[in-house]
Amino acid sequence: MVGLGDFYRQSPTGFATLPFIYNNIRSLVLDLKDKGWSSSTPLLDSMASVKNIIDKMVETINKCAQDEWLLFYFTGHASKYYISPESKPITYCVTYYQNLTKGQYPGLEQFFYGQHYSRIVEMFAKKVPKGHLITVLDCCYAFGLIDDFAASAEFHTVIAATAHNAPALFDDNSVFYKEFTKVLGQPFNTLQKLINTSFANQEIPESCVIKPAKKFESFTL
């Protein structure tokens, strides 16, 4: 689990721009615990660097049994990187680097994006051939990340939602997580409809995209 509420600037309150990321991780830890999962220590704030995320994923995959399920959860910001003004943007998860909140924009190598994740997915396929990789992206531009992160749909479930409009504080969850937690016990192939219907009923201008792994469509968490 990765949580980073900071962005390129300080928020006027002095808190991280997304203070609810801690509560999102706490809620997911407790929800998963209820369902028999075990969670390793999450990477928060300054630990949420691209190197630590990749190292942690590699380390975890190497320890996985052949049929194990692994859930990667990212809550925080995402953004778009333009190599040139005319090029197609590369969507990336904002990960920690020195001077993150000072408004300095480093190169793409400082961030976690599709190319990194493709290697992780490939590695998972090799090391955990009967396993199920679940990727949950709870951040801005999650839909932009999904194409890059959704490789190998046979064993890989991707759940993505934007929550950039959530005016939540420490004691709240992101808009997406509030709905996600309600449907955790439902099959993967029903989650998208359930969550989006709930958003629509509450007139919340958000939506989520869920691409369930073909092997595990009717499974639940």
Added chain:
Amino acid sequence: MGMTSSRSQNPGMGIFIAAVALLAIWFYSLLDPDPQGSSSRLILGIVLILLSTGITILLLFGITAIFGYTNFKKGLLNFLIGDNGTYSLSRLQAVLWAVVIIAYQLQVVLCLCFNSHGNYFHLYEPVFSESVIWLLGLSLASSIAVKGITVSNATQNPRTISKNTVVPRLGDILVGDNGLDFSKCQMLIWTLLAIIVFESKCFFFNQELLTQSNEGVEKLFNHFYDEYNKNTKDSLDSSSPYVPYLTWSFVVLMGMSQGVYVGKKLVPSFKLGDIKASKQSELEFETKQLDLKSKILSEILSNTAPSPGSAIDKASKAAIEEEISRTKERIDIIKGDINQINNFLN
């Protein structure tokens, strides 16, 4: 909206013009051949002051109408609206003194034209006592100083500029940033008192102008009161009134009053109690949020475990523990700040 407002103001203005016309007729009818009758002289003097004030207001209305401000509220009352969109006491003072002084000159003209010995308009001189000029100057200087302070404050703190349309209300004249303002209240009282005293001087001066002969009128125009001249003081029982004046002590009083009013605008306008409450509420909110953060992080730690042999997880756990510790330290600092605010203000 503009048309509706204009129409609703016009009947009031029509009544005002009719009232001034009636006063003019009344004034003319009071110019009887028995100027010695004390009751008729009293009424004549009062009517003359009311008439001249009415004509002055009509004159101002006429001037504003020429420039397109065609109703009373959008015309004359606009003179009283300050840069922050509310009615301004300093502007009210400046306008009042201007109206009083212009009206006084009209009274002099009318008295000369309708003098019991004939038309002495050719003797007219626009004479003013120094004290009255000082009072007008003080009120104008005060209104300019207030304008400067208002513009400066708005430049330095653009957030104080209201984005909503400000509707001026009569209460603005006595209300400051934090409710009723005593410095404004006392200045308004002194101004009204000064105007009443000045008008009474005008009353007696006008009585003489109406009845004096050619020579007497010329003497009156040169009859200035000198407060610090012993001979003048001794001759206070003289039957001839002075050119309308106010005593220098009163001018000083008005000056001090204006100084306090302007000076008060230069100091911060908040009440310490409000700041204390606002700051405390802000700090308490921050404390509550940080306390929540600390509890959430502790709960994350107690429900997760580092993977065996994982250096990253160990470092991550240490980082979370450090963050909890930093958050608690921050909470202690904020609580210290809250106590300091309480001790400082209690």
